[in-house]
Amino acid sequence: MSQDAVQIIARGPRLVAEAAAVAIDSDPTLEGATYSILEEDEDHDVWRIDAFPTEPFEIDGLTALLAGYPQLTVSVDKLADADWLAMSLSGLPPVRAGRFFVYGAHDTGRAPVNAVKLRIEAGAAFGTGHHGTTEGCLSAYDDLIKARRFDKVLDVGCGTGVLAIAAARTGSRVAVGTDIDRDSVRIANENATINDATARFVHANGLNDRLVAGQAPYDLVFANILARPLIGLAQDIKGALKPGGIAILSGLLRSQERMVRAAYLSRGFRMVKRLHRDAWATLVLERP
Numbered sequence: 001m002s003q004d005a006v007q008i009i010a011r012g013p014r015l016v017a018e019a020a021a022v023a024i025d026s027d028p029t030l031e032g033a034t035y036s037i038l039e040e041d042e043d044h045d046v047w048r049i050d051a052f053p054t055e056p057f058e059i060d061g062l063t064a065l066l067a068g069y070p071q072l073t074v075s076v077d078k079l080a081d082a083d084w085l086a087m088s089l090s091g092l093p094p095v096r097a098g099r100f101f102v103y104g105a106h107d108t109g110r111a112p113v114n115a116v117k118l119r120i121e122a123g124a125a126f127g128t129g130h131h132g133t134t135e136g137c138l139s140a141y142d143d144l145i146k147a148r149r150f151d152k153v154l155d156v157g158c159g160t161g162v163l164a165i166a167a168a169r170t171g172s173r174v175a176v177g178t179d180i181d182r183d184s185v186r187i188a189n190e191n192a193t194i195n196d197a198t199a200r201f202v203h204a205n206g207l208n209d210r211l212v213a214g215q216a217p218y219d220l221v222f223a224n225i226l227a228r229p230l231i232g233l234a235q236d237i238k239g240a241l242k243p244g245g246i247a248i249l250s251g252l253l254r255s256q257e258r259m260v261r262a263a264y265l266s267r268g269f270r271m272v273k274r275l276h277r278d279a280w281a282t283l284v285l286e287r288p
């Protein structure tokens with residue numbers, strides 16, 4: 001991470017903010033830039049993009065891209081400390097998603113008795129439960145396990161490992177995850193230990209790993225990554241699932257739902273459910 005970490009904030013109407021978010025997703029040079037999009041003021045149609053570029057070329061790329069949307073008001077603020085991510089997470093409140101209660105060390109003792117408690121230390125990884133995509137995946141999963149048990153679960157793009165850990169803690173015998181980011185894999189394995197969960201995480205691109213292949217076929221695959229990789233991985237995810245198995249997909253914007261859905265429906269998947277959180281969509285699909 002560069003010394004001068006910045007936060008770029010862009011505010012404007014939903015359609016414009018969503019179009020800018022799609023443009024960020026489509027720009028291969030901005031693949032590593034983390035951002036979120038959410039509704040800030042429902043009454044006045046104010047949506048907000050928060051981007052956290054870590055390299056000078058990402059700052060330049062994002063600023064130039066957002067300048068192409070004159071209806072957005074853009075500000076670039078220096079963050080006081082290079083450890084901005086840890087700082088921003090340390091004060092976050094716990095999250096309740098279905099039966100799951102996701103909390104950090106600072107919230108120990110606040111968990112309700114009847115919840116499945118997941119203590120997640122994020123560090124530099126994504127997945128505290130606060131993001132609409134993680135929360136959407138956990139809520140969709142919580143709903144499914146009311147009626148069905150998923151013996152083997154795969155989590156593609158595990159981040160903190162929160163999704164596979166949730167599965168391991170609710171009866172899945174096998175819970176494995178992959179991430180292209182080595183720090184995330186380390187953090188996810190640490191979180192598995194903290195939560196006494198038999199989940200295992202490996203460094204891999206998509207499903208491309210011997211452990212992942214060795215445990216296939218799966219009853220359920222989580223993939224909370226971006227729209228483009230979700231489309232690119234459709235065939236691999238189908239190949240890794242049992243017939244009748246479930247894919248929970250997130251990381252896509254509502255505006256990208258149709259194209260992601262098409263990639264899976266064209267392979268015979270059936271749409272089971274979709275959830276919306278802020279601008280984000282979570283899709284639940286069943287393999288033929």
Ligand SMILES: C[S@@+](CC[C@H](N)C(=O)[O-])C[C@H]1O[C@@H](n2cnc3c(N)ncnc32)[C@H](O)[C@@H]1O
Binds near residue numbers: 156
């Ligand atoms: C949005 S985060 C999701 C984290 C967590 N699963 C959750 O739901 O909160 C996406 C994660 O996918 C990882 N990722 C992106 N592309 C990937 C790929 N092709 N293969 C494996 N992991 C990938 C990123 O490094 C990041 O940790």
